[in-house]
Amino acid sequence: MVEIAAKYDPPHRERYLKAANEFRLPYLDYFRARDDRGVKVPGPSEDKWSKYDFRLPDVLNEPRINVKLPPLDNIEEIDNPLYTYKFKDNHNLPQEDWGQVNTPGQPPQFSTSQTLRWPTSATQTEHDLEALSISLNQARAGGITTFFDLISTAPYATLEAVASDRLVRGDMTTFRKLNEDNQVIGSGSIEGFHGNYHIFIGGNSGHMSVVPIAAFDPVFWLHHAQVDRVWSLWQAFHPDVWFPPAKKAGQQADNEKDLLPFYLQRDRPGKGKFYNSDNTKSTEDLGYVYDDFIGLGGKKDELLSRLKAKYDWQRIKPDDPSVTDPNEAMKPLFNKIHSSYFLANLKSPKTLTPAVPAPSTSTTRRRSRKPLQSLVAQSAATAKIDAIFDREWYVDTTVLRSAANGPFTIYFFLAPQGEVTSDGASLAQSPFLAGINHMFVASAEACDNCGDLEALRQMSSETTPITPLLLTYLELEDNELESLRPEHVKPFLVQYLRWRVVFVSPN
Ligand SMILES: [Cu+2]
Numbered sequence: 001m002v003e004i005a006a007k008y009d010p011p012h013r014e015r016y017l018k019a020a021n022e023f024r025l026p027y028l029d030y031f032r033a034r035d036d037r038g039v040k041v042p043g044p045s046e047d048k049w050s051k052y053d054f055r056l057p058d059v060l061n062e063p064r065i066n067v068k069l070p071p072l073d074n075i076e077e078i079d080n081p082l083y084t085y086k087f088k089d090n091h092n093l094p095q096e097d098w099g100q101v102n103t104p105g106q107p108p109q110f111s112t113s114q115t116l117r118w119p120t121s122a123t124q125t126e127h128d129l130e131a132l133s134i135s136l137n138q139a140r141a142g143g144i145t146t147f148f149d150l151i152s153t154a155p156y157a158t159l160e161a162v163a164s165d166r167l168v169r170g171d172m173t174t175f176r177k178l179n180e181d182n183q184v185i186g187s188g189s190i191e192g193f194h195g196n197y198h199i200f201i202g203g204n205s206g207h208m209s210v211v212p213i214a215a216f217d218p219v220f221w222l223h224h225a226q227v228d229r230v231w232s233l234w235q236a237f238h239p240d241v242w243f244p245p246a247k248k249a250g251q252q253a254d255n256e257k258d259l260l261p262f263y264l265q266r267d268r269p270g271k272g273k274f275y276n277s278d279n280t281k282s283t284e285d286l287g288y289v290y291d292d293f294i295g296l297g298g299k300k301d302e303l304l305s306r307l308k309a310k311y312d313w314q315r316i317k318p319d320d321p322s323v324t325d326p327n328e329a330m331k332p333l334f335n336k337i338h339s340s341y342f343l344a345n346l347k348s349p350k351t352l353t354p355a356v357p358a359p360s361t362s363t364t365r366r367r368s369r370k371p372l373q374s375l376v377a378q379s380a381a382t383a384k385i386d387a388i389f390d391r392e393w394y395v396d397t398t399v400l401r402s403a404a405n406g407p408f409t410i411y412f413f414l415a416p417q418g419e420v421t422s423d424g425a426s427l428a429q430s431p432f433l434a435g436i437n438h439m440f441v442a443s444a445e446a447c448d449n450c451g452d453l454e455a456l457r458q459m460s461s462e463t464t465p466i467t468p469l470l471l472t473y474l475e476l477e478d479n480e481l482e483s484l485r486p487e488h489v490k491p492f493l494v495q496y497l498r499w500r501v502v503f504v505s506p507n
Pocket residue numbers: 194198214224
């Protein structure tokens with residue numbers, strides 16, 4: 001980046017050099033609304049018109065973009081490097097590496113010419129932006145619940161609970177995530193949360209959904225910056241929690257072990273040749289800090305109120321089920337970003353939804369929803385929402401990590417019989433989708449560690465918040481669900497909870 005900045009003529013050079021030196025990888029905030037022009041989100045009774053759209057930022061969605069090029073800082077239209085990565089003639093990867101995702105001798109499932117998001121075939125040249133948008137908008141309600149759970153609640157207050165989805169005592173008889181003292185800990189993890197967003201963005205045949213080729217998609221890096229931010233937030237809420245000491249005298253503690261293959265830079269202090277968990281603990285030591293912390297001074301309460309100020313408006317909770325409006329600072333950047341030089345094809349932007357929100361008139365599904373006003377009145381007036389008995393509901397799962405020798409997704413639905421198809425491609429768009437658990441694992445052949453994990457028959461656990469969809473059922477007129485109390489939810493789940501497993505790779 002500094003090299004490119006140096007190619008500009010003065011007076012632009014100084015400005016760009018300064019910017020290049022201060023540049024840090026931006027994070028992809030999945031919970032930041034992109035615009036308030038409305039978006040259709042599938043629901044069990046009818047498609048809902050949601051005011052805020054949580055699609056990817058448009059800088060990732062536009063095939064062409066205007067940039068100011070060196071040396072004269074003149075605006076020119078170029079292929080948007082954040083839209084897709086085009087593999088060079090030799091596909092950048094040797095054929096045997098492509099063989100991990102594309103079965104030799106069969107038509108490729110993953111494009112070898114460019115990275116794609118939600119493609120319906122490997123020969124497509126554009127992303128399916130509509131499928132991608134539905135996926136991210138569907139994922140949002142569960143995602144924001146998981147985000148707050150992971151960083152600030154008791155079940156995730158230890159490293160072994162929050163870091164990985166692996167079961168410490170992983171065997172076929174242990175179906176709960178337990179710590180080494182056999183206490184039940186949170187079934188989710190930052191690893192699982194991270195894996196889910198790989199497939200929310202990649203879809204069933206997108207590069208982001210499979211380990212060996214995910215990092216070719218430019219969005220990978222923004223996604224991983226967000227995962228790093230979540231980890232950073234967790235650390236801030238748990239400043240005194242770190243790895244347990246080595247079990248035996250003379251043994252190396254996990255936090256001191258080399259993080260291969262990440263070489264320590266020469267100008268950084270440290271004992272070894274590689275990074276380890278201790279010398280990567282603080283982002284400030286690594287030269288950056290997230291905006292959440294600027295001017296904070298280590299106060300946890302203040303951090304939590306900052307995060308609530310950013311995101312609480314969109315959280316769907318039993319005692320507060322409505323989506324309101326973001327504060328001024330979190331208002332969509334849509335109008336600012338669509339200024340005249342930023343995007344190339346302003347006249348026919350493909351990613352924009354209609355400006356006039358059209359309330360859905362879909363009558364394809366048989367259940368009707370109560371009018372919004374009566375719903376608000378009723379939520380307050382009836383005993384349906386009960387502070388003493390109501391709680392968040394989750395589906396916790398435990399699976400064999402290597403069950404498919406590659407990535408697979410478990411889709412959970414709250415659906416009447418016959419409403420969930422077995423067509424893998426359409427499951428993610430289902431109006432009955434409650435959540436997913438994507439096992440973002442590589443095949444045993446992909447790396448040494450992958451083979452070791454398979455040999456261990458490692459079990460993994462995950463969690464899926466289902467309260468948002470339960471609340472939608474609570475609103476339906478025919479009273480399929482009476483309340484969020486266990487006596488009503490349990491029989492409802494026996495009747496309505498369904499799941500499908502979809503294998504992402506042909507292996
Ligand atoms: Cu990843």
